[in-house]
Amino acid sequence: MDQRTYNQYCATARTLDLVGERWTLLLIRELLTGPKRFGDLQKSLRGMGTGLLAARLKHLEREGLASRTTLPPPARTPAYALTEAGAELGPAVLALSRWGAKWAMGERREDESFHPGWAVLGMEAFFDADAAKGVRVVYEFRVGDEVFHARIADGTLTARHGPAQEPDAVLETSDDVLVEVTEGRRTLAELVRSGAVTVSGDKQAARRLCTFFRKPPPATR
Amino acid sequence: MDQRTYNQYCATARTLDLVGERWTLLLIRELLTGPKRFGDLQKSLRGMGTGLLAARLKHLEREGLASRTTLPPPARTPAYALTEAGAELGPAVLALSRWGAKWAMGERREDESFHPGWAVLGMEAFFDADAAKGVRVVYEFRVGDEVFHARIADGTLTARHGPAQEPDAVLETSDDVLVEVTEGRRTLAELVRSGAVTVSGDKQAARRLCTFFRKPPPATR
DNA sequence: CGGCATCCATTTTGATACTG
DNA sequence: CAGTATCAAAATGGATGCCG
Numbered sequence: 001m002d003q004r005t006y007n008q009y010c011a012t013a014r015t016l017d018l019v020g021e022r023w024t025l026l027l028i029r030e031l032l033t034g035p036k037r038f039g040d041l042q043k044s045l046r047g048m049g050t051g052l053l054a055a056r057l058k059h060l061e062r063e064g065l066a067s068r069t070t071l072p073p074p075a076r077t078p079a080y081a082l083t084e085a086g087a088e089l090g091p092a093v094l095a096l097s098r099w100g101a102k103w104a105m106g107e108r109r110e111d112e113s114f115h116p117g118w119a120v121l122g123m124e125a126f127f128d129a130d131a132a133k134g135v136r137v138v139y140e141f142r143v144g145d146e147v148f149h150a151r152i153a154d155g156t157l158t159a160r161h162g163p164a165q166e167p168d169a170v171l172e173t174s175d176d177v178l179v180e181v182t183e184g185r186r187t188l189a190e191l192v193r194s195g196a197v198t199v200s201g202d203k204q205a206a207r208r209l210c211t212f213f214r215k216p217p218p219a220t221r
Numbered sequence: 222m223d224q225r226t227y228n229q230y231c232a233t234a235r236t237l238d239l240v241g242e243r244w245t246l247l248l249i250r251e252l253l254t255g256p257k258r259f260g261d262l263q264k265s266l267r268g269m270g271t272g273l274l275a276a277r278l279k280h281l282e283r284e285g286l287a288s289r290t291t292l293p294p295p296a297r298t299p300a301y302a303l304t305e306a307g308a309e310l311g312p313a314v315l316a317l318s319r320w321g322a323k324w325a326m327g328e329r330r331e332d333e334s335f336h337p338g339w340a341v342l343g344m345e346a347f348f349d350a351d352a353a354k355g356v357r358v359v360y361e362f363r364v365g366d367e368v369f370h371a372r373i374a375d376g377t378l379t380a381r382h383g384p385a386q387e388p389d390a391v392l393e394t395s396d397d398v399l400v401e402v403t404e405g406r407r408t409l410a411e412l413v414r415s416g417a418v419t420v421s422g423d424k425q426a427a428r429r430l431c432t433f434f435r436k437p438p439p440a441t442r
Numbered sequence: 443c444g445g446c447a448t449c450c451a452t453t454t455t456g457a458t459a460c461t462g
Numbered sequence: 463c464a465g466t467a468t469c470a471a472a473a474t475g476g477a478t479g480c481c482g
Contacts, residue, residue, distance in 0.1 A: 023455095049455075049456050051455090052455065
């Protein structure tokens with residue numbers, strides 16, 4: 001497998017030796033929001049063959065970036081989680097994401113897949129620590145049949161797969177509407193009024209959500 | 222060429238569609254320190270065939286991340302420079318670099334190549350804006366037959382290829398010694414005493430250099 | 443030197459069929 | 463559902479030759 005190396009004594013090159021192959025950083029992106037099962041990863045990584053997925057997971061495991069665990073009962077099914085080293089790739093993935101949001105996004109193409117987790121993780125990318133100074137709030141997002149939550153505390157935002165313990169506010173919507181939000185075509189307030197987004201819990205908190213992000217305007221290359 | 226896409230409406234995936242192929246991010250790393258000629262790039266990217274290098278440059282050009290320019294007289298030779306969009310990949314490259322410095326560096330392997338520019342760019346990665354608040358200083362580094370400079374101003378460090386206009390201090394050393402520094406085996410002060418590094422110009426400024434960086438201790442995966 | 447084209451051996455990938 | 467096995471297609475690398 002991966003014996004192909006750049007052979008450079010350079011931190012960037014050494015990193016890319018480990019995670020620079022096709023699919024690997026996207027696989028890590030998936031795991032950044034929490035442990036996932038093989039099948040879930042497969043669904044999120046359309047086009048990646050099962051053989052390659054298995055090989056990449058094995059590689060990450062061997063290199064100490066991920067570990068194969070068994071979900072606690074009653075699930076008891078195997079799952080993959082990032083190690084501390086793997087999780088620390090988060091800032092690099094988010095940096096790539098910030099660049100893409102500014103220089104490469106635009107409209108969703110016809111055949112592009114979309115998973116709400118990507119948008120939720122994107123919240124971390126544009127989180128504005130100053131705007132959220134001293135704030136402590138938990139949001140739950142239900143999009144289609146997926147559930148995520150975002151916890152804002154100590155000037156950081158943590159986005160994770162799965163329900164929150166005690167969400168302050170719960171926002172419910174569809175995949176398609178979420179795409180419209182990330183495309184910037186609709187504002188959250190507008191969508192709540194129109195009924196495309198349902199809010200329950202602390203409505204004040206929900207309204208404050210969009211004040212925690214600062215995203216530069218998209219630019220063209 | 223590159224019509225292979227992840228087909229995901231996700232900023233990270235879109236970015237990797239553009240720069241995720243083999244060599245591309247390392248090519249951008251080379252250009253981050255300033256325009257380079259074809260041959261220089263080739264020397265820094267040992268193992269990359271000329272055909273592939275040409276193809277990647279064309280790709281970056283087509284996508285608006287780099288542009289083919291002609292160096293000002295008397296050089297008058299073609300060179301490649303990053304556009305604004307390309308240069309803004311700097312933070313992502315540095316994020317990968319920071320991860321690698323912590324989790325993947327260790328000793329230099331027997332067959333690994335090394336170019337001083339990588340170490341100089343690495344200074345940007347661990348630059349500590351707080352430590353350099355209000356500081357304005359320019360360093361020139363002469364390593365082997367390469368010259369770089371680093372300009373600290375307005376709380377940022379800019380590392381570039383080529384000589385500085387008016388360096389406050391000039392540090393001169395060899396490739397091998399620079400490797401020892403980046404490996405953390407030797408401190409700068411020690412090397413100056415031993416004569417392995419020569420300082421000219423403002424020696425006070427030179428001594429302050431290492432106070433501008435904050436690098437976490439390496440960890441093992 | 444700069445840069446492209448061509449040929450070829452080796453890897454990597456993508457897609458699908460298959461097994462426990 | 464988790465993962466292996468298999469095979470065709472594509473990407474890579476290395477060498478080499480060419481041309482301005």
